[in-house]
Amino acid sequence: MDAALFYTFAAITLAGALATVTRRNPVHCALGLIFSLLGVAGLFLLQAAELLFAVQILLYVGGVMVLFLFVIMLIHLEQAARLRQYSRQWPVALAALFAVFLEIYVLAQSGLPGLPPSPQPRLNAGGNTERIADSLFYVYALPFEAASLLLLIAIVGAVWLARKKEQPQ
Amino acid sequence: MPQLNAVPMSWYLILSAILFTLGVAGFLFRRNIITVFMSIELMLNAVNLSFVAFSHQLRQVDGQIFTFFVMVVAAAEAAVGLAIILTVFKNRQTLSIDEVSSLKN
Numbered sequence: 001m002d003a004a005l006f007y008t009f010a011a012i013t014l015a016g017a018l019a020t021v022t023r024r025n026p027v028h029c030a031l032g033l034i035f036s037l038l039g040v041a042g043l044f045l046l047q048a049a050e051l052l053f054a055v056q057i058l059l060y061v062g063g064v065m066v067l068f069l070f071v072i073m074l075i076h077l078e079q080a081a082r083l084r085q086y087s088r089q090w091p092v093a094l095a096a097l098f099a100v101f102l103e104i105y106v107l108a109q110s111g112l113p114g115l116p117p118s119p120q121p122r123l124n125a126g127g128n129t130e131r132i133a134d135s136l137f138y139v140y141a142l143p144f145e146a147a148s149l150l151l152l153i154a155i156v157g158a159v160w161l162a163r164k165k166e167q168p169q
Numbered sequence: 170m171p172q173l174n175a176v177p178m179s180w181y182l183i184l185s186a187i188l189f190t191l192g193v194a195g196f197l198f199r200r201n202i203i204t205v206f207m208s209i210e211l212m213l214n215a216v217n218l219s220f221v222a223f224s225h226q227l228r229q230v231d232g233q234i235f236t237f238f239v240m241v242v243a244a245a246e247a248a249v250g251l252a253i254i255l256t257v258f259k260n261r262q263t264l265s266i267d268e269v270s271s272l273k274n
Contacts, residue, residue: 006176010184017188017211021195026203033207036188040214043181047225049233052217059240064210064247071251072203075258088267093197100193104186131230132237140234147241154245161252 005046013039026072034065050128181222189215202254202264206247213243 012035019032041056136144192215195208217236224232257269 002176006180010180013184013188014191017191020204020207020211021191021199026201029204029207033210036211037214040188040218043184043218044221046176047181047221049221049224049236052221052233052236055237055240059244060210060214064244067247067251068203068207071255074255075203075264090198093194096197097190097194100190104183104190107186108183128230128233132233135230135234136237139231143238147238150245151241154248158248158252161249162255 002046006043009039009042009046011039012036013043027069030065030068030072033068034061037061037065048128051132178222178226182219185215185219185222188212188218200265200267202257202266202269205266206250206254210243210247213239 014036016032016034016036016039020029020036023029023032037056037060041053041061044050044056045053189212192208192210192212195211196205199205199208217239220232220236220239222232224230224236254264258264261269263269
């Protein structure tokens with residue numbers, strides 16, 4: 001059962017990712033990415049990360065991807081689709097891609113190191129959300145505050161960048 | 170207690186590696202800034218997937234916290250990055266990364 005679900009979500013994820021990388025029209029790319037993100041959300045759920053499943057759908061699919069689509073709508077689409085689709089640096093890119101493939105192959109050949117035995121008996125003893133909240137607000141309180149500061153700076157920066165420039169007199 | 174992880178973790182890691190490679194391919198090959206940006210999101214997601222797989226394997230919640238922070242940073246990056254893309258398009262009327270190269274020489 002788990003294996004079947006894994007294969008389903010993995011197929012959705014990979015098909016979406018392939019569409020993102022290969023499609024000509026940016027809207028199709030964005031839709032492919034949405035499918036890919038939904039597949040990853042399903043894989044999160046399969047691994048008992050319920051909070052991340054919800055956050056993935058709310059934040060990524062509901063927030064970031066809608067932002068992407070807004071920007072694509074704001075920019076002239078026809079022009080973007082008529083561009084040359086692949087960069088002129090493709091020989092270098094092919095070499096880099098081959099290197100990444102080689103690394104993955106070596107990793108797959110050498111196998112994973114032995115993992116230490118689990119310190120806790122169960123992952124979600126008191127519920128996934130409660131455990132994440134405990135960890136986030138006790139152990140990772142400072143990074144949490146830093147992240148909120150980062151978001152504030154990003155909001156201000158995005159508004160400042162995208163504002164209408166006044167014409168010089 | 171039933172077996173928690175019926176699917177071996179290596180499957181998740183291999184999927185994550187393939188997803189990351191696809192993201193790298195898109196990042197390197199594509200010419201449209203928006204698609205390059207989407208490829209970055211793809212790579213971030215691949216890393217998130219392996220974080221969660223390790224979190225599940227080790228029965229510790231820290232990997233999910235890291236994923237949480239990666240998502241926050243990705244959201245901030247998307248907001249600022251898309252604002253930059255809009256500004257570039259307003260100033261240059263192009264989305265091609267090959268033509269935005271005034272820092273090159």
